[in-house]
Amino acid sequence: MESRRSALEGWTPEQLALGRAWAATWRDAGPRLEAIRRQELRALDAFAAIALLCGAADYQLPPRAPAPTSGLLEQQRLFMRLRPL
Incomplete structure (x- = not known):
């Protein structure tokens, strides 16, 4: 088995x-x-750090703006059409 030499062997x-x-x-x-x-x-300051990482964000413009409708509203409309009279 070969012995390993030290990396520091040549150091003064x-x-x-x-x-x-x-x-x-x-x-x-x-x-x-x-x-x-x-x-x-x-x-x-977590908010300042996020602003530095992500830049300024306008939450009134897409893609950050909220959707005009909610999935829940669409679901309720569908249920109303399927409801027996």
Whole structure:
């Protein structure tokens, strides 16, 4: 069975120390970044976010305007025609 070589095998001791320091920095920053993310989510205005994502919407013009009739009204008209007299 062939042994696997480390990807860090060619690194100098200085490079290894810098890599460890970099990893420690991100490990320490993780909880702080998560706290910032949570605070930003709590402060988020959902309506403003939707407006930014979808753009301005005029709900009086198609395709967002309500339909002139309702399916329920059409159903009631059909039932009235089928009703025995």
